[in-house]
Amino acid sequence: MLIAANWKMYKSARETREFLAAFERPEAVDVVICPPYTSLREAVESGQAIFAQNVHWASEGAYTGEISVAMLVELGVQGAIVGHSERRQYFGETDETTARRAEAALTGGLGVIACVGETEQEREAGETEAVLRRQVGVLPRDEGLVVAYEPVWAIGTGRTATPDLAQQAHAFIKSLLDVPVLYGGSVKPDNAAELLSQPGVDGALVGGASLDVDSFTAICLAGAPS
Ligand code: PGA
Numbered sequence: 001m002l003i004a005a006n007w008k009m010y011k012s013a014r015e016t017r018e019f020l021a022a023f024e025r026p027e028a029v030d031v032v033i034c035p036p037y038t039s040l041r042e043a044v045e046s047g048q049a050i051f052a053q054n055v056h057w058a059s060e061g062a063y064t065g066e067i068s069v070a071m072l073v074e075l076g077v078q079g080a081i082v083g084h085s086e087r088r089q090y091f092g093e094t095d096e097t098t099a100r101r102a103e104a105a106l107t108g109g110l111g112v113i114a115c116v117g118e119t120e121q122e123r124e125a126g127e128t129e130a131v132l133r134r135q136v137g138v139l140p141r142d143e144g145l146v147v148a149y150e151p152v153w154a155i156g157t158g159r160t161a162t163p164d165l166a167q168q169a170h171a172f173i174k175s176l177l178d179v180p181v182l183y184g185g186s187v188k189p190d191n192a193a194e195l196l197s198q199p200g201v202d203g204a205l206v207g208g209a210s211l212d213v214d215s216f217t218a219i220c221l222a223g224a225p226s
Contacts, residue, residue, distance in 0.1 A: 010036070037053075095116075143212070150183075154185025182203040
């Protein structure tokens with residue numbers, strides 16, 4: 001069971017240090033924290049497993065604002081999220097750039113959490129499986145790869161996929177690619193246990209509810225086998 005915290009553009013280095021000093025990982029779950037770039041060093045010093053929120057495919061070059069695999073490795077970062085829907089929506093990320101980032105990270109020895117998921121419009125048009133097939137289809141086969149199923153309509157909205165919907169999507173993704181699949185989208189302490197107990201749900205990628213140490217700890221505990 002893997003519980004990942006996606007902090008997005010929240011938490012300075014100081015706030016990161018304070019959070020991680022207060023956080024105790026429940027033993028039975030794997031935890032990954034994904035802070036902003038400027039907090040990575042502090043986060044690594046905590047001894048927790050740390051992923052970045054993105055990574056570039058080139059080893060170096062004229063790519064203003066980007067960060068390479070080697071830069072992350074040198075800091076002791078263990079992986080990166082790629083293809084988050086906010087990157088796709090606001091920063092022009094595509095299936096192709098997501099695949100290139102994933103490939104470079106995995107080749108360079110980083111773990112990858114690759115995000116996939118349909119928009120509300122796509123779901124209503126009956127296109128969920130076609131979208132997932134396209135998004136998953138470009139990802140490299142690698143044992144360092146984890147997929148996060150994050151229906152876009154459930155991210156930061158307070159609307160969570162029903163356990164049934166999540167289970168169906170996870171089963172479909174696993175039929176395409178045999179990898180661990182995390183669920184993401186408004187995971188909270190009060191819905192985590194039910195979502196995490198569904199077959200095919202191997203963990204969670206948590207945004208808003210990961211920013212508070214008590215709520216994130218409660219979600220981690222919900223994923224721990226009783
Ligand atoms: P949320 O975000 O938990 O705030 O919905 C999840 C994510 O974007 O990874």
